[in-house]
Amino acid sequence: MTICPSEKCFGCGLCVAVCPVKCISLIENVHGELHPSTDEEKCISCGLCQKKCPVNSPQELRYPLEFYAASKQDSIPTDGSSSAGVASLLAALFPGRAFGTTWSQNHEAIVKCGEPEEFKGSKYVQSVIAPEVFRDISKLSDNSDTIFIGTPCQVAAVKSFVKNGEHLFTADLLCHGVCPPSYLKDELKPLLERFPQTTKVSFRDGNIFRLALEDSKGNILYSCPAQKQHYFRAFLEGVSLRENCYSCPFANKERVSDITLGDFIVRKGQVSWVSVNSDKGQTLFKSIIEQHPELHVESCEYEERLAYPYSLLKPFPKSDYRTKFLRAFEKKGYLFAIRKIARIWRVRDTTKIFYQKIHHAAHLVKKFISKPLSNA
Numbered sequence: 001m002t003i004c005p006s007e008k009c010f011g012c013g014l015c016v017a018v019c020p021v022k023c024i025s026l027i028e029n030v031h032g033e034l035h036p037s038t039d040e041e042k043c044i045s046c047g048l049c050q051k052k053c054p055v056n057s058p059q060e061l062r063y064p065l066e067f068y069a070a071s072k073q074d075s076i077p078t079d080g081s082s083s084a085g086v087a088s089l090l091a092a093l094f095p096g097r098a099f100g101t102t103w104s105q106n107h108e109a110i111v112k113c114g115e116p117e118e119f120k121g122s123k124y125v126q127s128v129i130a131p132e133v134f135r136d137i138s139k140l141s142d143n144s145d146t147i148f149i150g151t152p153c154q155v156a157a158v159k160s161f162v163k164n165g166e167h168l169f170t171a172d173l174l175c176h177g178v179c180p181p182s183y184l185k186d187e188l189k190p191l192l193e194r195f196p197q198t199t200k201v202s203f204r205d206g207n208i209f210r211l212a213l214e215d216s217k218g219n220i221l222y223s224c225p226a227q228k229q230h231y232f233r234a235f236l237e238g239v240s241l242r243e244n245c246y247s248c249p250f251a252n253k254e255r256v257s258d259i260t261l262g263d264f265i266v267r268k269g270q271v272s273w274v275s276v277n278s279d280k281g282q283t284l285f286k287s288i289i290e291q292h293p294e295l296h297v298e299s300c301e302y303e304e305r306l307a308y309p310y311s312l313l314k315p316f317p318k319s320d321y322r323t324k325f326l327r328a329f330e331k332k333g334y335l336f337a338i339r340k341i342a343r344i345w346r347v348r349d350t351t352k353i354f355y356q357k358i359h360h361a362a363h364l365v366k367k368f369i370s371k372p373l374s375n376a
Contacts, residue, residue, distance in 0.1 A: 001038045001045075004055040008244050009035055011126060011180075012157035015049035017134035024049060026128075031326055032182040032334060033242050034126070054156035061254035064275035065282065069264050069300045071271045084272035084295060086261050087149050088116035089288050090171055097140050100149040101127040107188055107201050108181060111150060113140075119149065122204045124235050126178035126242065129154060134161045141168040147284075151175045152250030155257045169280055172255060174262025174273070174311040177245030179235050186334040187231040195221040203232065206270055230338045238319040239341060248315040253302070259284060265308040273305050 003015050003024075011034040016024045023042035026034040036049070050056055070084045091098035091114075100119035104110045109127035112118075113136060127150070134157075140146045141162055147169040148158045155172045162168050191213060192198055198221055200214040209226035226232040234240040250256055258281035264271035274297075276282050289297055310316045319325075321341050328337035 001040065001043060001050075003036050003038070003049050004053045006035060006243075008055045008247070010054065010153035010157065010244060011035060011242060012054065012153055013129050013131065014052055014054065014134065014157040014161055017129075017131040017161060018048050018052045020044070020046060020048065028180070028182055031180075031243070031329055033180045034128070052160050054153065054160050057160060058249065059156045059159050059256050061250075061252060061256055062277050063254050064260070064277045064302065066276040066285075067300050067302050067305070068274040068276070068285070068297050069267060069271050070274055070295055070297050071269060072294055072296065084270060085120065086272045086274060086288065086295075087171065087173070088120050089292060089295070090147060090149065090259070090261075090284060091116040091119055093284065093287055094145060094147045094169070097144060097146040098149070099133065099137055099147065103201060107192070107198070108185065111154070121202055124176075124179065124203050124232070125184040126181055127151075127154075128181060129157070134158065137168070138162045141165070143167070145169060147171065149173065151178065152256050153248070156250070159256070169284060170257040171259045171261055171284075172250070172257040174260065175245075175248070175250070176235075176311060177238070177241035177248070177316050179231070179240050180242060183240055183334050183338075184231060187338070191222055197221065209236075230342050233345070234319075234325070234338060234341060237321075238316050239321050239325050240338070241316070241318075246315055246318045251311050251313065251315040253306070253312060257281075262311065264305060266304060273300075275302070 011026065013026055015036045016026060021042050021044055023039040024036050027037045029035045070086055072084050087100065091100060097113070098116065099111060099113050101109050101111055101123050102114055102118040103123070109123045109125050111127050111129040111133050137146060137148055137158055138161055142164060145167050148155065149171045150158070150173065152172040152175060155170045159165060159168070159170065188201065195213050197215045198213040199216045202212050202214070203209065205212070209232070210223050211229045211232050212220055213222040214220055226236060255275060255277045258278045260275040260277060262273050264273040274285065276285050289295065306312055321344060324344070325337050325341050328340045
């Protein structure tokens with residue numbers, strides 16, 4: 001049974017959670033992406049998975065009410081947050097009832113109920129929402145205020161699952177797109193074999209983008225800048241995102257959640273962009289401002305943030321190397337594919353550097369020839 005078109009599937013896992021006979025599971029397709037698979041012998045054709053699927057039944061999108069730039073004073077440490085740490089401040093408003101993405105002991109990105117500290121830091125990979133987590137969110141939000149923080153498609157899935165959303169608050173993170181979990185797993189495997197004492201994986205240190213591994217004492221075991229790290233570069237250049245990310249319906253000025261958070265890319269420093277999208281969102285952000293005077297908040301115009309269009313006006317574009325990557329993946333998997341693309345990058349980068357050097361030399365020669373001769 002086809003739940004939704006494969007190229008539009010978010011891989012959110014909602015269909016697995018709603019199935020009354022547990023006949024649906026997420027499995028990797030030929031490109032390593034998580035997609036639903038149905039055991040037809042167990043299926044009772046109730047249609048609940050199709051009905052609840054956020055692709056088939058889109059959630060309402062709303063134009064934001066207010067826009068803000070949020071940052072911490074220079075004297076305040078960033079304490080592991082990617083920008084101003086607004087997401088962790090939101091989570092702190094819901095002790096014991098905050099759900100977000102954290103790392104498992106196996107260095108996999110998972111959604112769970114946790115503490116604000118666990119949700120800090122960017123995780124540039126698709127996180128997995130287990131069926132029991134969907135149920136936990138629904139159960140908690142039946143009687144008490146609960147918050148879910150995730151990508152827009154995950155927010156849509158959670159809102160579709162929860163029957164009564166009165167006590168459910170949501171925050172979506174501006175999403176560049178996500179790579180399948182299998183890609184990061186394959187990338188990390190040889191690194192973790194070299195550095196078995198690794199306890200932490202991170203992608204950012206403030207505005208410094210790099211893939212780093214740390215031990216339990218905070219010692220850096222491995223660190224590679226984003227543009228030199230194959231997994232990271234493929235993510236940033238749109239080579240290795242899930243197929244549906246290139247046509248994301250949430251890359252829109254209208255938002256699916258109560259609050260939207262993201263980097264304020266067009267401003268310097270560690271500045272968060274916040275859009276308040278509902279009355280619930282206004283209540284939440286007002287509470288944060290009142291409780292955290294160290295947070296510098298100023299109103300701004302939507303157009304300023306829209307100057308960087310991706311995630312808000314349109315999805316991140318598909319790389320010209322996407323097809324080559326997928327064909328190589330089909331042959332021998334992720335590591336073979338990413339190394340093939342890396343060889344193309346090396347040739348391209350070397351050619352670019354060579355051209356720049358030749359251009360600079362030609363400019364110097366031209367400048368020397370045009371210089372008037374001395375009369376001495």
